Amino acid sequence: MTPGVVMEIGRQAIEVTLLLAAPPLVAALLVGLLVSIFQAATQLNEATLQFVPKLVVMFIVLLLFGPWMLQYLMDYIQRLFESIPQLIG
Numbered sequence: 001m002t003p004g005v006v007m008e009i010g011r012q013a014i015e016v017t018l019l020l021a022a023p024p025l026v027a028a029l030l031v032g033l034l035v036s037i038f039q040a041a042t043q044l045n046e047a048t049l050q051f052v053p054k055l056v057v058m059f060i061v062l063l064l065f066g067p068w069m070l071q072y073l074m075d076y077i078q079r080l081f082e083s084i085p086q087l088i089g
Contacts, residue, residue: 001087009080016076020069027061028054 035050062069 005087012076012080016073020073023065023069024058024061027057031057 031054032050035053039045039049
């Protein structure tokens with residue numbers, strides 16, 4: 001196995017990680033921003049106010065994107081396992 005192959009496998013792993021983490025992180029970022037704007041407009045400075053909306057939105061995002069995320073991860077793992085014979089020999 002050459003260093004180039006190792007770098008390619010690492011690049012693909014990072015790509016998969018970023019794609020799988022993006023939907024929940026983007027949703028949490030947007031909800032946090034909206035709640036922060038609401039807090040600034042109403043001058044409600046409660047730190048726990050952001051927790052419940054983020055939790056609900058993360059749950060909804062995982063329900064919506066969960067099947068896609070799981071399928072994408074399983075496809076990557078299957079391709080990786082199928083390439084083991086070529087990588088070794």
